[in-house]
Amino acid sequence: MADTLKDMLRYDLTFDCVQCGYCLPVCPTYETMERETHSPRGRINLIKMVAEGKASVEDLKQPIDKCLGCMACTTVCPTDVKYGQLFESAKHVIDEYEEKTFIQQKTEHFLFHSFFPSAAWMDQLGNATWLYQVSGLQKAARRLNVMSAAPLHLDKFEQVLPPAPSPKERHARKNRLHPDGPPKAVVAFFTGCVMDSVFFRQNEKTMELLRLSGAEVQLPKTQTCCGALHAHAGKEPEAVTLARENIRAFEETPVDYIVNNAGGCGAQLHKYGELFAGDPEWEERAKAFSDKVRDITEVLVELDGLEFTERVEETYTYQPSCHMTNVQKVKEPPLQLIRSVPGVTLKELDRPDFCCGSAGIYNITQHEDAMDILDVKMEDVKRQCPEGIVTTNPGCMLQMKLGIQREGLEEEIDTVHIVDLLMKAKPVAKKAVKA
Amino acid sequence: MHEWEEQLRALLSDKRVFTELADRYSYSFDASFGEHLPEVVVQPKTTEEVQTIMKIANQFGLAVTPRGQGTCLSGGPLPVKGGILLDMAQWPREINVFADDLIAVVTPSVLTADIHAAAENHGLMYPPDPSSAHVSTIGGNLAENSGGPRGLKYGVTKDFVIGLEIVTPEGEVMHTGGRTIKNVTGYDLTKLLVGSEGTLGVITKATLKLVPKPPAVQTMMAAFTDMATAGKAISKTLTSGVLPAKMEFMDRACIEAVERYRPSGLPTASEALLLIELDGHPETIKLEAEQVKQILLELKADPIITAESDEEAQKLWSARKLVSPAIATIKPTKISEDATVPRSRIPEMMERLKQIKEDYQVELVVFGHIGDGNLHPDIMCDQRDEEEMIRAEKAVAEIFRAALDLGGTLSGEHGIGTMKAPFMEQEMGEVGVSMLKRIKEAWDPNNIMNPGKIFAEKGQKLVLRDG
Ligand SMILES: Cc1cc2nc3c(=O)[nH]c(=O)nc-3n(C[C@H](O)[C@H](O)[C@H](O)COP(=O)(O)OP(=O)(O)OC[C@H]3O[C@@H](n4cnc5c(N)ncnc54)[C@H](O)[C@@H]3O)c2cc1C
Ligand code: SF4
Numbered sequence A: 001m002a003d004t005l006k007d008m009l010r011y012d013l014t015f016d017c018v019q020c021g022y023c024l025p026v027c028p029t030y031e032t033m034e035r036e037t038h039s040p041r042g043r044i045n046l047i048k049m050v051a052e053g054k055a056s057v058e059d060l061k062q063p064i065d066k067c068l069g070c071m072a073c074t075t076v077c078p079t080d081v082k083y084g085q086l087f088e089s090a091k092h093v094i095d096e097y098e099e100k101t102f103i104q105q106k107t108e109h110f111l112f113h114s115f116f117p118s119a120a121w122m123d124q125l126g127n128a129t130w131l132y133q134v135s136g137l138q139k140a141a142r143r144l145n146v147m148s149a150a151p152l153h154l155d156k157f158e159q160v161l162p163p164a165p166s167p168k169e170r171h172a173r174k175n176r177l178h179p180d181g182p183p184k185a186v187v188a189f190f191t192g193c194v195m196d197s198v199f200f201r202q203n204e205k206t207m208e209l210l211r212l213s214g215a216e217v218q219l220p221k222t223q224t225c226c227g228a229l230h231a232h233a234g235k236e237p238e239a240v241t242l243a244r245e246n247i248r249a250f251e252e253t254p255v256d257y258i259v260n261n262a263g264g265c266g267a268q269l270h271k272y273g274e275l276f277a278g279d280p281e282w283e284e285r286a287k288a289f290s291d292k293v294r295d296i297t298e299v300l301v302e303l304d305g306l307e308f309t310e311r312v313e314e315t316y317t318y319q320p321s322c323h324m325t326n327v328q329k330v331k332e333p334p335l336q337l338i339r340s341v342p343g344v345t346l347k348e349l350d351r352p353d354f355c356c357g358s359a360g361i362y363n364i365t366q367h368e369d370a371m372d373i374l375d376v377k378m379e380d381v382k383r384q385c386p387e388g389i390v391t392t393n394p395g396c397m398l399q400m401k402l403g404i405q406r407e408g409l410e411e412e413i414d415t416v417h418i419v420d421l422l423m424k425a426k427p428v429a430k431k432a433v434k435a
Numbered sequence B: 001m002h003e004w005e006e007q008l009r010a011l012l013s014d015k016r017v018f019t020e021l022a023d024r025y026s027y028s029f030d031a032s033f034g035e036h037l038p039e040v041v042v043q044p045k046t047t048e049e050v051q052t053i054m055k056i057a058n059q060f061g062l063a064v065t066p067r068g069q070g071t072c073l074s075g076g077p078l079p080v081k082g083g084i085l086l087d088m089a090q091w092p093r094e095i096n097v098f099a100d101d102l103i104a105v106v107t108p109s110v111l112t113a114d115i116h117a118a119a120e121n122h123g124l125m126y127p128p129d130p131s132s133a134h135v136s137t138i139g140g141n142l143a144e145n146s147g148g149p150r151g152l153k154y155g156v157t158k159d160f161v162i163g164l165e166i167v168t169p170e171g172e173v174m175h176t177g178g179r180t181i182k183n184v185t186g187y188d189l190t191k192l193l194v195g196s197e198g199t200l201g202v203i204t205k206a207t208l209k210l211v212p213k214p215p216a217v218q219t220m221m222a223a224f225t226d227m228a229t230a231g232k233a234i235s236k237t238l239t240s241g242v243l244p245a246k247m248e249f250m251d252r253a254c255i256e257a258v259e260r261y262r263p264s265g266l267p268t269a270s271e272a273l274l275l276i277e278l279d280g281h282p283e284t285i286k287l288e289a290e291q292v293k294q295i296l297l298e299l300k301a302d303p304i305i306t307a308e309s310d311e312e313a314q315k316l317w318s319a320r321k322l323v324s325p326a327i328a329t330i331k332p333t334k335i336s337e338d339a340t341v342p343r344s345r346i347p348e349m350m351e352r353l354k355q356i357k358e359d360y361q362v363e364l365v366v367f368g369h370i371g372d373g374n375l376h377p378d379i380m381c382d383q384r385d386e387e388e389m390i391r392a393e394k395a396v397a398e399i400f401r402a403a404l405d406l407g408g409t410l411s412g413e414h415g416i417g418t419m420k421a422p423f424m425e426q427e428m429g430e431v432g433v434s435m436l437k438r439i440k441e442a443w444d445p446n447n448i449m450n451p452g453k454i455f456a457e458k459g460q461k462l463v464l465r466d467g
């Protein structure tokens, strides 16, 4: 192999950690798993030990698998340790070194090569959504009697999935939306793969909100999955391939912004520039792409084109997406928008930046641990006594629904995506103020 | 499985006894240098459990090293003799404030910042404020006798502890002090245990003294073009009848590093930047601020800034907070020292440090709690550069020598641990160290309580390199 383990594990980056421990109080897994092995400082040290040959890749697997990748640690680190890069390279090494069962390989191949990247799959399947599909795979595996892999606990998620749109609804979607007046901006909408199947309606609302705010909205047809789940699973080459496809797809027509409504996807899109660092052909193009990426809330605040016609007399709390806060560094716009809805009372969480435990597919692969983290979150939610929880990412939204269900609070607390809340207040285009 | 491991597992269950390599490595370090694998990591949650662990350790001759959150800067929680690593951080956290008695009773795992918050809820204050307060445990603070900027006016951890519950190295429970401020019954064992770095016993509970929270604070900043004048400003202020809560200092290298890292409009042409905080009644501190300003004006400090609002005060303090991340960009490895000298010798100490910087060609920056003479000369280097590390080791030894020459001490707040052990005799003399050793032997006849700390082994030298 050309690359040594030291290179692959980014050994050089581990020296930035001065082991001060400042990251311990913010790490959800250190709190719930109660050992330094599952803290940022412990993980970085183990990466170093493995690179130095003092411990094996196998020793590293569990601590890294149990990391949420929430990046809360990076926001408090005084020496700016590049934990995100260390984490993804550790994942990659573990993935390369691991001997997998045949069915694991098959499942992974299907998930990461065919399923997430494929708009066609999502489309053809109509209301057979991502999770149903994965669970179908699980059933098939069980029938073949080869299911030795960990159970996926998908049944628990089925109950909290929103009703899926009909194939007809799906096909009726236009590729371009025009505002009522002259466009204030031209934006391209990144639909996301999971977002566009399970959360089709939220995507429709997102586009409508952009349109009402005065933007011309385009939907590049050849876009694909952002690759976040691949990157977090250590499948860097696949993540790079998907990134290339997206960059190409969004280069077709010039736009002001590339808008998304899923915190996790947005974070990955932001990282494209970094992904191609040093690549003469792609670096510039990737940077240009990433520079245009915005969360829906940022764009709505900037365009400032909405006026609400109905009051929503409810108390909401807000669960920010970790990747939106810690990677995209978008914090204020969602709060600003929630506060702008007439009638809404916002009661913020005591620890909004504590991950909800959804973390990509962590709540499927590390179910028990994710539920421990969710329990901490739900205690905080209950203290605020809200009637609803606002989220900005599909994974968080499902996880919060699951949390509510586990607490038996379905009747009391509703979970919405921020675009649901905005649409509830019946927005219209703001009348132009006469000069 | 060893018999001792079986016994530990029977006591704590598998959930709180770790022998896997990944877990052992995760407790092999602190925020200083070196890496030592414990044989087992255990997480006691009650005093009785600690007692049993100590008895098992005595029976099998295993070393026991307590650890809080591992933020120590002198190697205190490193299990240098292997054995049992006692992770005290998972102990249930409890803070009970008895406002009428102005005390708080806390468990060892409580974070210092949580004590600050709990006291404030009652209009009270727990003054010791190490900058690691939001991470470090009170157990670690007590064991290291930690301090911070407020040490100038209020004192350090030892001045705020009036009672302890301890498990002795032989596994007995002992209570020292009590709940009263005045207490002269017997030797003051509380003070002996504070700062003992986990070598005399395991702290399982502490009774802390609180003070009324001052109603207002006033922050000021002043810059000087030479160190001698800055030194004068400190002594003039402290003899003028005003006792600031904090007097912090940054040298030119720090100022420049902060400006490079995040331009904050600091006067980069200055040799010394002072940050002063007064606290007390609003009317009083107004007068005091005026008095301090006069002193600064007379000494031609420029600029002199008096914060007009909380926001402005925070902005001034942010310069000091940025020192850590800013200097980290110079080089990745940080050697944090805390040599402390009598206040009148600060300018001389600064001269010596300048000389050391030149002699050994090291990146040396100085900041710290100048009001009480506690400087932080930090050497920024790169662990991978062997030759540079050797120069750094020599520079550190010189820093210690300079502090002692000027009538100061090796450590103002970080402790001796493994790092400064080789220099103990230089400060305390042969008799002093021998008396310490006799105390240690009497308390811990089997030498199992955090062995390898404070006392140097024959020929032990300061080594900051791995291997
Ligand atoms: C960035 C940074 C800034 C810092 N700033 C300051 C500062 O301003 N002032 C200052 O004084 N220090 C400072 N420190 C040093 C350090 O934070 C303190 O020494 C702190 O008290 C250590 O607490 P801990 O919980 O991490 O203990 P650890 O580091 O885990 O242990 C410290 C010592 O205490 C012993 N110990 C821990 N718990 C117990 C117990 N229950 N019973 C008996 N012994 C025990 C250990 O054996 C060890 O010897 C700083 C450190 C860092 C990394
Ligand atoms: S805060 Fe940063 S430097 Fe400190 S231990 Fe965590 S990762 Fe390392």
Ligand code: SF4
Binding pocket: A026, A027, A028, A029, A030, A038, A039, A040, A043, A066, A067, A068, A069, A070, A071, A072, A073, A074, A083
């Ligand atoms: S990414 Fe999140 S879970 Fe992982 S180490 Fe950092 S804070 Fe902990």
